[in-house]
Amino acid sequence: MTTTRGLREGDEPITMLTAYDAPTAAVVDEAGIDVILVGDSMGNAALGYDSTLPVTLDEVASRTAAVARATEDALVVADMPFLSFGVDEAESVRNAGRLLKEANADAVKIESGPHTVEMTRRMADVGIPVMAHLGLTPQHVNRLGGYTRQGTDQDAAEEIVDLAGAHAEAGAFALVLEHVPANLAAAVTEALEIPTIGIGAGADCDGQVLVINDVAGLGEWSPPFAERFGDVRSEMLDAVAAYRDAVTAGEFPSEEHSHVESELDDMY
Ligand code: KIV
Ligand code: NA
Numbered sequence: 001m002t003t004t005r006g007l008r009e010g011d012e013p014i015t016m017l018t019a020y021d022a023p024t025a026a027v028v029d030e031a032g033i034d035v036i037l038v039g040d041s042m043g044n045a046a047l048g049y050d051s052t053l054p055v056t057l058d059e060v061a062s063r064t065a066a067v068a069r070a071t072e073d074a075l076v077v078a079d080m081p082f083l084s085f086g087v088d089e090a091e092s093v094r095n096a097g098r099l100l101k102e103a104n105a106d107a108v109k110i111e112s113g114p115h116t117v118e119m120t121r122r123m124a125d126v127g128i129p130v131m132a133h134l135g136l137t138p139q140h141v142n143r144l145g146g147y148t149r150q151g152t153d154q155d156a157a158e159e160i161v162d163l164a165g166a167h168a169e170a171g172a173f174a175l176v177l178e179h180v181p182a183n184l185a186a187a188v189t190e191a192l193e194i195p196t197i198g199i200g201a202g203a204d205c206d207g208q209v210l211v212i213n214d215v216a217g218l219g220e221w222s223p224p225f226a227e228r229f230g231d232v233r234s235e236m237l238d239a240v241a242a243y244r245d246a247v248t249a250g251e252f253p254s255e256e257h258s259h260v261e262s263e264l265d266d267m268y
Pocket of ligand 2: 039040041052
């Protein structure tokens, strides 16, 4: 069993991958991935939205519960969706707690900023492990004006270093660094006691995370920093087309898929 405390114990990099349903979580868990993130990337990757903003707490709770039911070893981290935290601190803590109490998450992830330091402390204090997330925070797409690399000038880089330290000090157990220069991610990793998990952040983080659709090759598009390690989309397309052809050709179901009840012989 992977725990929030044991994450940085091994010498090998930490592996983290998203999953949004039980069968996918079972595969990810069986493959030995350390952390399963029920990311709000489900907005794009599973729910057909063109951003993460419409994703609701109910959707994350339902998907997290499904993932948790299918996971034996991996740590299950539920992503807090847009506006489920940060508006009101008490409501944020209750929402995070719901993902643990009702959906069986082991921890929550929160897109972090200056406004989440005290919130992270409060959650850690009451017993909710928090994974922080800095660099590109996609819930801010309307402020950022796009999904661009962050921390590219000295001031922005220093702000990320400072916020990383503040969240670690507040009790976050790990930090996702998304779409930042590799040398910045390396510096943050060096400075922190807690593990960093990178996506589009170079090789020097303590771990890596990607979206399952990209790794499996399920979607039609992947970001340049992801790699498609499989081609599940064409596998699935072949299977579905073969089924369609078999039915239309009268080849499925065959006799082996059918049951004839001898008791019915007199009636039919
Ligand atoms: O929602 C998500 O999948 C994420 C990862 C990309 C870190 O936040
Ligand atoms: Na996310």
